[in-house]
Amino acid sequence: MFLNDTLALWSAVSTPPLLATVAAEYSPIILSGVLLTLVTIFIASKIGSEVAKQLDFPPVLGELVAGVIVGVSALHLVIFPEGGLAATDSLLMTALQALNQLSPEGIETVFESQSEVISVLAELGVIILLFEIGLESDLRQLKEVGIQAIVVACVGVAAPFAAGTAGLMLVFHVAAIPAIFAGAALTATSIGITSKVLSELGQLKSKEGQIIVGAAVIDDVLGIIVLAVVASLAKTGEIDVTNVIYLIVSATVFLIGSILLGGFFNKAFTSIVAKLKTRGNIIIPAFIFAFFMAFLGNAIHLEAILGAFAAGLVLDESDARxxxxxxxxxxxxxxxxxxxxxxxxxxxxxxxxxxxxENRAGLLIAVFLVVVAVIGKLVTGWAVFGIPGVNRWAIGVGMIPRGEVGLVFAGIGAASGILDKPLQVSIIIMVILTTFVAPPFLRVAFGESVETAPPIESTSE
Known part of the structure; x- marks a missing residue:
C-alpha cells in the first residue's frame, strides 16, 4: 500500500494536472509495470555481464549489449516514450494492458509514469557510479606519477576532443553543441579495463603502467569537468563565451575546492561515523554527503555527477575508505x-x-568517431618525454578504451535531448569497439617485454 501511494504521489507531481487523477487511479498497475521492467533489466544485465565475463570482456559491455537486445533495437521489452514511441510498441505494456483490460489511454498513462520512475532510478545509478569512480581514483597515486601522467592525460583529452568536434562540424555539418558533446565523449579513458589487463600482464607497476593508470585517472577528472560544462551548455542551447568561461571556472573550482577541503570533510565524516552505533553508520553519512554534493553541483548549474565524483574523491582519503x-x-x-x-x-x-x-551519413559518423577515438589516444604515447626506452605504443593503446565513462556521456546526452539518434548510437558503437579492441592490442603492445618484466609486489587492481 505504501508503494502504491508513493507511485500515486510520483505520478501526480510528474504528470500534467489534468492527468494526475488518472495516473493516481492506475498506480497499482504503474507499480506492476515498474517491477516487471526491473525484472527484465536485472535478468538482461546478469546474462549480459556473465557472457561478457566468459569471453574475457568487461561486464559493463555485456550489460550495454543486453540493453540493446531488450530495447528498441530488438525485443522491445524496455523502451521509453522518447522519439515518439507508444505503449503499444512495448511488449511489457501490451501484456499489462491485456492482464488488466486497460483502455488505450490508460496504458499510455501507465507507460509514461513507469518510464519516469525507471529513468529516475537510472539517474540515481549514474550518480552512484560516479561516486564509486571517485572513491577508486587514488589521489596519492596521481601525485606519484607526476608530470608525465598529466601531460599524457592532457594530450589524450585535447587531441580527440578537438579532432572529433572539428570533424563533426566541418565534414558532417553537425550543429556546434551536439558536436562538442560528441567530441567530449571521446575524451575519457576506462581505468578499470586498462588496469585489469596491465595487472594480468604483470605491467601494472612498470613505468608504462604507472603512466597509463595515472593518466587514466586524470582523464576521468578532466572528462567529468568537460561533461559538466557541455551538459550545462546543452541546457541553454547556445554557446555564450562568458557562460563557457563561468562553467569551466566553476567546475574546476568546485572540484579542486572539494579536494582542498577534503581534510575538513574527512574529519567531520570520521567523527560522525564514530558516534553512530546503528546499522548504516558508514554508508548513510557517505550517501548524505554524496547526494548533497550532487545537489550543489546542480545548484551552480553544473551536473549532479560532478558533485558525486567530487564526494568520492574526498572520501577516498578517509579512514573508513x-x-x-x-x-x-x-x-x-x-x-x-x-x-x-x-x-x-x-x-x-x-x-x-x-x-x-538516409542512414549512411550516421554510419560514416560512427566510423569517423571510432578512428578519431583510436588515433586521438595513440598519439599520447609520443607525449612522454625524458624516459629512455619507454614503450610508447603500449601507453597509447592503454589509453584507448572508453568503457563506462564514455557510456555516461552517451546516456546524459540522450537524456538531455542534445544528441539525435544517429549521433547517440555512433558514440555507443565507439565505446563498444574501443573497449573491445584495447585489451588484445595492449597484450600485443607489451608482447616483447612481458617475459622480461620486473617482478611486482601486487597484481591487484
Missing amino acids: DELDELIKPIADLLVPIFFVTVGARADLGVLNPTVP
Whole structure:
C-alpha cells in the first residue's frame, strides 16, 4: 500500500494536472509495470555481464549489449516514450494492458509514469557510479606519477576532443553543441579495463603502467569537468563565451575546492561515523554527503555527477575508505546496471542500417568517431618525454578504451535531448569497439617485454 501511494504521489507531481487523477487511479498497475521492467533489466544485465565475463570482456559491455537486445533495437521489452514511441510498441505494456483490460489511454498513462520512475532510478545509478569512480581514483597515486601522467592525460583529452568536434562540424555539418558533446565523449579513458589487463600482464607497476593508470585517472577528472560544462551548455542551447568561461571556472573550482577541503570533510565524516552505533553508520553519512554534493553541483548549474565524483574523491582519503568501498558495492550492483541497460535500450541501431540511404551519413559518423577515438589516444604515447626506452605504443593503446565513462556521456546526452539518434548510437558503437579492441592490442603492445618484466609486489587492481 505504501508503494502504491508513493507511485500515486510520483505520478501526480510528474504528470500534467489534468492527468494526475488518472495516473493516481492506475498506480497499482504503474507499480506492476515498474517491477516487471526491473525484472527484465536485472535478468538482461546478469546474462549480459556473465557472457561478457566468459569471453574475457568487461561486464559493463555485456550489460550495454543486453540493453540493446531488450530495447528498441530488438525485443522491445524496455523502451521509453522518447522519439515518439507508444505503449503499444512495448511488449511489457501490451501484456499489462491485456492482464488488466486497460483502455488505450490508460496504458499510455501507465507507460509514461513507469518510464519516469525507471529513468529516475537510472539517474540515481549514474550518480552512484560516479561516486564509486571517485572513491577508486587514488589521489596519492596521481601525485606519484607526476608530470608525465598529466601531460599524457592532457594530450589524450585535447587531441580527440578537438579532432572529433572539428570533424563533426566541418565534414558532417553537425550543429556546434551536439558536436562538442560528441567530441567530449571521446575524451575519457576506462581505468578499470586498462588496469585489469596491465595487472594480468604483470605491467601494472612498470613505468608504462604507472603512466597509463595515472593518466587514466586524470582523464576521468578532466572528462567529468568537460561533461559538466557541455551538459550545462546543452541546457541553454547556445554557446555564450562568458557562460563557457563561468562553467569551466566553476567546475574546476568546485572540484579542486572539494579536494582542498577534503581534510575538513574527512574529519567531520570520521567523527560522525564514530558516534553512530546503528546499522548504516558508514554508508548513510557517505550517501548524505554524496547526494548533497550532487545537489550543489546542480545548484551552480553544473551536473549532479560532478558533485558525486567530487564526494568520492574526498572520501577516498578517509579512514573508513576500505569499508566504504565494500558497503557501496551492493548498492552499485543494484542501481548501476539500470543505467547501463537503459542506455543500451534507448539506442536504436536501426538508424545505422546501411541499406537505408538516409542512414549512411550516421554510419560514416560512427566510423569517423571510432578512428578519431583510436588515433586521438595513440598519439599520447609520443607525449612522454625524458624516459629512455619507454614503450610508447603500449601507453597509447592503454589509453584507448572508453568503457563506462564514455557510456555516461552517451546516456546524459540522450537524456538531455542534445544528441539525435544517429549521433547517440555512433558514440555507443565507439565505446563498444574501443573497449573491445584495447585489451588484445595492449597484450600485443607489451608482447616483447612481458617475459622480461620486473617482478611486482601486487597484481591487484
